[in-house]
Amino acid sequence: MIRTIGSSTLCVVAEFGGIANFAVLSIYEFCCQRRRLAKWVLAVHEIGVRCVPIVAIVGLFTGLVMGLQLYYTLARLGAEAALGDAVALSLIRELGPVLTALMIVGQAGSSLASEIGIQRNDEQIDALQTMGIDARGYLVGPRLCASFICFPILTACFDLIGIFGGYLTGSVLLNVDAGVYWNHVFSSVQFADIYGGFIKAAVFGFLTITICAYRGFYTHLKSSSRGVRGVSESATRAVVFSSVAVLAADYLITSFLI
């Protein structure tokens, strides 16, 4: 039993090492390649711009639901005026970075894992290698670099739209004074809350894009199935592992920031 635990632990540590090595080499090789700006802009479009609608919709509904739930909870204590504080702080500190990351994983992460997985199966990655182009630098590096900027910006969009959603339920539907709501939002949010959220978003971006790309890149080694099933398995596992990584990292970062 001890041997099993030991070997499993070694496997997990080796996997973490492999993922970290993969991420660092991807960024390094990307920095050595040509047309970096063009590739980076394309990656920002793929990860960032394409995810704006889903992030906006989820942000709005999260804000609406939070406005509703928090209003009735605060009303029991006679503290409806604190709705702005509660909505803004919970969104900026926790829900914004986490839900945005989960939405991007669902939209861009799964497609990244399957795209790279299909390229692996079709020997397109081998073709890049034979052309003297490092596949990690070409396929993964731009996306990793794009994630550092896309995740924080999308998180900021999520937070703003969510706070507006809270205003819609709190002030428009449930008659909390609009001035009180916005005043509480602006007075409660500190700079530390904002940059804490951004740090989380950047870390989540790096983790999720690395995990999704890694699963796709090594789909031929990491999947129990081959071909289309292997790619599908890689995409599913990429989403599951990324989501767990986001939640685990959220706990760790919050412990340091709080």
Add this chain to the structure above:
Amino acid sequence: MSDKFLSISGLKKHFGNNRVLDGIDLEIERASITTIIGKSGIGKSVLLKCIANLVLADEGKIQLDGRPIIQSRKTARQPGGVCFSYMFQNNALFDSMTISENISMPLLETTSMSTHELHDEVEGMLGRLELGDVSSSYPAELSGGMRKRVALGRALITKPQIVLFDEPTTGLDPERKFSVLEMIANYRKQFGFTALLVSHDIPEVFEISDRVAWLDQGTLRFIGKPEELELSADLELSRFLDMANYGRNKTE
């Protein structure tokens, strides 16, 4: 400078209990065309992939122009480096890129050519391959034969010194098959590259080959000129050639 451009010695590769390559020794002269023949699944593509460093060999040495292959690949674009190309059996085209983007990609990513020079090179290649009309199409919109020609164009656009062709004529009609083989021979004369082919097109491929190597049971059991094949006393080889219809076509 040595005439032996590519030198392989004692190359071994196994997958599980299956020993695919069991001590391959092969020397290939500069600007020659060498064809590897053998049954399906015998390890011909694995040999090419070991040379291309896509599959790591268990044992053995591969030298390109007197230097270990990995070192040669790393310095491919530097003075004295060896530029290298590989044409895949299934073409391995980038399906989200147009034909002209596929062909231009190696130049775009590895050279500092101006847009104008790049455009001229790609247009020239598309013209020679009779693909000018489909330059803005995607690989999925082309026939198997056209995709093969695109892959050939991508392999040759960098004017490589050595090209590995993994079944370049599979899936082509007889006319196109002959045309692709002729193109390889002509380009070899024009650019002077060294070619290593894996092919099942016996005897058509012998027309362009300087040497033929027969891979069987993990080793190269025959290496020689195409005309020496029928002189071989190896009964297995004779049987393989008979099966491959060599005898009948030879008589015709």
